[in-house]
Amino acid sequence: MSNNTIASASGPVFRVDKFVVPAESRAEFIAQMKRIQQTLRTWPGCMRAHVLDQTGGSGEFNVVTMVEWASEQAVASAAEFVKKKFAQEGFDPVAFTKNAGVRPDQGFYRIA
Known part of the structure; x- marks a missing residue:
């Protein structure tokens, strides 16, 4: 599954970026x-x-973001909105991350 694909199922969807x-x-x-x-x-x-x-431990990832969405539809709607907002602001999140020397690991998750 790619970073931008969500497997179909019901219930909340979590976006976790490390x-x-x-x-x-x-x-x-x-x-x-x-x-x-x-x-x-x-x-x-x-x-x-x-x-x-991260404030302790030996984990490799020191910053994590987590968003819990009510549904796949909410994710899709927000993704469109954020894409437009970033374009209006002239903000390129991929370039920002690369220029900051950050290595990401991103994905969508559901409750197991």
Whole structure:
């Protein structure tokens, strides 16, 4: 399954993005993720959204974002909205991530 494909099923859909963020980019990267999450929280169907900053442990990923969506339809609607918003702002999330030296691991999840 690709990053942009959601397997059909009912119930909530979780978008979990894990990032390896270099120390020198961490504050700016987290600020940008918080801005995006704040926008998503206002969208219909967003049940919760968090930006998590690793404070302990030996995990490779030190920043994680998680959004819980009510349905696949909510995900699709939000994705279209965010794409348009980023275009209006001139924000390229792929370039931003690459320029910050961040390595992402992103996907959609359902409750097992």
